[in-house]
Amino acid sequence: MKIIDLRFTPIAIADPPLRSSYGLHAPYALRTVVELVGEDGLVGVSEAHGGEQTLADFERAREAVVGHDVYDLARVWLAIVRTFGVTAGVDAADRSHTHVLPGESRLDVPLRVYAAIEVAALDLIGKMVDKPVCDVLGGRVRDEVPFSAYLFFKHGGGGGVGEDVRSDVWGEALTPESVVEQAIAMIAEYGFGSVKLKAGVFDPDVEIETMHALRKALGPEIPLRIDPNGAWSVETSLRVGTELAGALEYLEDPTPGLDGMAAVRRGLLASGVDLPLASNIAVTSFADVPEAVRSDAVQVILGDHHYWGGPRAVTQLGRLCETFGLGLSMHSNSHLGVSLLAMTHLAAATPGLTYACDTHYPWQHVEDEILQGGRVPIVNGAVRVPDGPGLGVDLDRDALARGRARYERCDYRSRDDAAEMCRIVDPTWKRMVPAW
């Protein structure tokens, strides 16, 4: 079926004041809803990064996409590559982008644009053939996809501004004790079987203490992860890694760059600590993988279809990880249910996925969801793979319109966690890499 139109709807969704080494989440997260319209009126949907530049990037790609058959995805990719003036293949994305937020690099624009188109195309194909997206990708190896609780140091507030202010269901969490409370509450609500802390916010000793407190409160059965987004020196990473070795299933991006990660790996092994290092910062594209393998800098890759080039690329990443004995987990940004279900279908169709996926979904609010029927259930820490056609989503047009109206009300057009950090917490704050 020929693609006759694309619709891009920018939306804003309330986002609580979550901390990371990049700064502070602003009151709205920006997303784009992409709709791919087939000639017989069927529509495929996906959810992508947001803001003005993203919208302009999508618009720029319109001519590369419209007119193609929805199955003709390889040529859609080549056309997008031509549009953005980059070389196809691994050169389409440059090497790791530690300086920017994952998924926000200008270097991976063609991959991100294509990824959103591919998801919408797979949704449309699934609807055409009455099969879930996981089956279009090659079939599922699991019926439910496990996700991990994603803990944050958090200021008070539920996100949003003015009429969009949301209730603060999780409360402030700026101490080890309150993060433990956050974990217990999140597990109680969603049944998560593994837990990740976004770190790189406070002195590493506080974050080590937090992890020990989590281990003590949650018991030995819950796998734990910590991710300071590269905020630590090699030396600090070694100290934290050694301190937490017995408590962690993996240590994520302790320090920036493949050289730094490799040094941490070597140092830990030299101390007898075989703790896997995970990354979505030192490794953000296929181009990063050979050096990561060669130097043993990374043992677990966090894939993300939104910026690795779509679900098919991530299934290929899964095979690559299996081949080289790497683990595969999944990265997340703030997102709604369309992305959650795309991640779920992809994870279901990726045998090489070896860890529960990240998701920010618990931080978003039912008022901001754009799906008919409301939020996607997470039960026992997992999302059930929908059996219906495509992604298994139907857009709630009123909710989508409200999301767009929020976008109009929102007074910024790109994500800037550092600016928000200065505005709210500390006017002199600057991102330091490494900070400790």
Place this chain on the structure above:
Amino acid sequence: MKIIDLRFTPIAIADPPLRSSYGLHAPYALRTVVELVGEDGLVGVSEAHGGEQTLADFERAREAVVGHDVYDLARVWLAIVRTFGVTAGVDAADRSHTHVLPGESRLDVPLRVYAAIEVAALDLIGKMVDKPVCDVLGGRVRDEVPFSAYLFFKHGGGGGVGEDVRSDVWGEALTPESVVEQAIAMIAEYGFGSVKLKAGVFDPDVEIETMHALRKALGPEIPLRIDPNGAWSVETSLRVGTELAGALEYLEDPTPGLDGMAAVRRGLLASGVDLPLASNIAVTSFADVPEAVRSDAVQVILGDHHYWGGPRAVTQLGRLCETFGLGLSMHSNSHLGVSLLAMTHLAAATPGLTYACDTHYPWQHVEDEILQGGRVPIVNGAVRVPDGPGLGVDLDRDALARGRARYERCDYRSRDDAAEMCRIVDPTWKRMVPAW
């Protein structure tokens, strides 16, 4: 659509007396035609290796396949893995199998069985959705797929026995001059733009002379390859590689094993010769790739959907090759048009394919083809990607029945090039690795 039945038809096709380091092609090549029957009567087709053991392997997998939906391929694979009692993932195939003919190893039976099922399933899906298999795989990056002329040292005769004897259209070719004539005739008929010689048959000096004669006769524009199937020592490989460096696009499997290949690579580079080494013997599965990359033993992998685990696996191999800067070409065994078109669709959907594919197709005869309409055209050295649904093949039932009757008349049930070599050429012949 649910798979309700599988049909396996063993066939024999006339095969001329082609030489390699494995021995001599016997008068028939054995193949299996696999048909996957959907509940509404639509049938998907594929072509696989042949003989009694292959047939038994397929029969053993029947229960693992029947009853699944045709899209449910990941679970079909898992069920096949369970049936054959091997571990899923890279362990399903063990490391390289230099001692056996490519595609004939007992170690990769689950992959080969699944591969044939996957091709038939993709054909069936393509028919269901009225799309060519390349589009089901993710879309095509090329409209025609280039193949390479595949030259052999050859005894007189066109293959077949008794009523199945075929005319010898190519003639005997046991000297450099006659191989040049073979090349010229094959290029005249099919328009091939690149040429490969199956070597490891005569003294390397004869084969070097043959390559120089080909270069002289064909001119500088035609890329040449030589493949002795691991018949040479490292020392001989270095001598041949250095002699032929300027004349070859790659040197294929000069010596057995990854260690040997790595030694050849190091030796050539030390002599200032950056000639890529290709392999389908030292590298036959994903499990071989990490060491091949680590030791730089192989710069071009020859994939083959028949034993790498199906077309989707080879598209994943393509991404892996792109990622690690490896070239990708395609291996072939003696085959008919169903395999040729499966290879064509796969190659069309694999951006990372960087070389013309191998094919034995010119060595087979129109009398043995099982497709309605006869043989698949190779024009200007390429096969046009069919636009019709599925693989774009319709079986000629009478021709298939004749193939089965030939199988019944054929007095062997497995490929044994060494036995045929002893029978026809030299009763004392034994495969020596290395032979020179």
